[in-house]
Amino acid sequence: MNGEHWLLVALAGLVAGAVNAVAGGGSMLSFPALVAAGMQPLQANVTNAVGLLSGYFGGSVAYREELKETRGAVRRYAAAAVLGAVCGTCLLLLLPAEVFEAVVPGLIVAGCLLVVVQPRLTEAVSRRRDMNRNKNKSRNKSGDRDEDGAPAALALPCLFGAGAYGAYFGAGLGVILFATLALLQHEVQQANALKALLSLAVNLVAAVLFAFFAPVDWGVAAVLAVTSLVGGVAGGRFARRLSDRNLRLAVLLAGIGGAVWLVTS
Secondary structure, X not given: OOHHHXXXXXXXXXXXXXXXXXXXXXXXXXXXXXXXXXXXXXXXXXXXXXXXXXXXXXXXXXOHHHHHOOHHHHHHHHHHHXXXXXXXXXXXXXXXXXXXXXXXXXXXXXXXXXXXHHHHHHXXXXXXHHHHHHHOOOOOOOOOOOOOOOOHHHHHHHHHHHHHHHHHOOOOHHHHHHHHHHHOOOOHHHHHHHHHHHHHHHHHHHHHHHHHHOOOXXXXXXXXXXXXXXXXXXXXXXXXXXXXXXXXXXXXXXXXXXXXXXXXX
């Protein structure tokens, strides 16, 4: 990698951190940037997962108060998501790299679309919560609410699947987790808090396994870790000047452009 490539990586981490802080979907920008810098898709994916880990940690710290209210749910949800993450990581490491390269354009587009529909999802969840508020007065005040929402039997398999997907690719993981948690009737802030923690758990599992068994570029990962953390704090302020709609549109266009570039290159 030359100087221009290192600059691209640094800027990608900065912008990804800002986008994750505001709307989510930063991987839609950083992953194609790593490929454009000359990395193979599989190496770019694992390096991106390791490099952006610091941003997920920051999100979990920010929601520590909300997480205290959901301790009972955290243990069960994290166990399912972590087990899924182990399976997803094993799939990525054991299957031929050609399989990942074949499916990644579709995964990028799917992740972009998830980022774009997230505002509608949040709005729908808020409406459902208001409609059900009077019907669920006996709800567990600890935040452990899966009994009142979708059947508990569906909660853990869904989180297992989300963990597997997140470890295999990861883009759009936050939206998938939020959708699952929202259907369990967690309030929006609690769902966001759990989403942040579960995203951290999934990516931490993947990062640890990638560190031993995957071709992580540690120099690139270090640059991403620093710049994504800075982007989440300082870059987020600039990103908030954009409307939420325009920011998500930019993520969508960048992700689709990256998918098209991967297919045609």
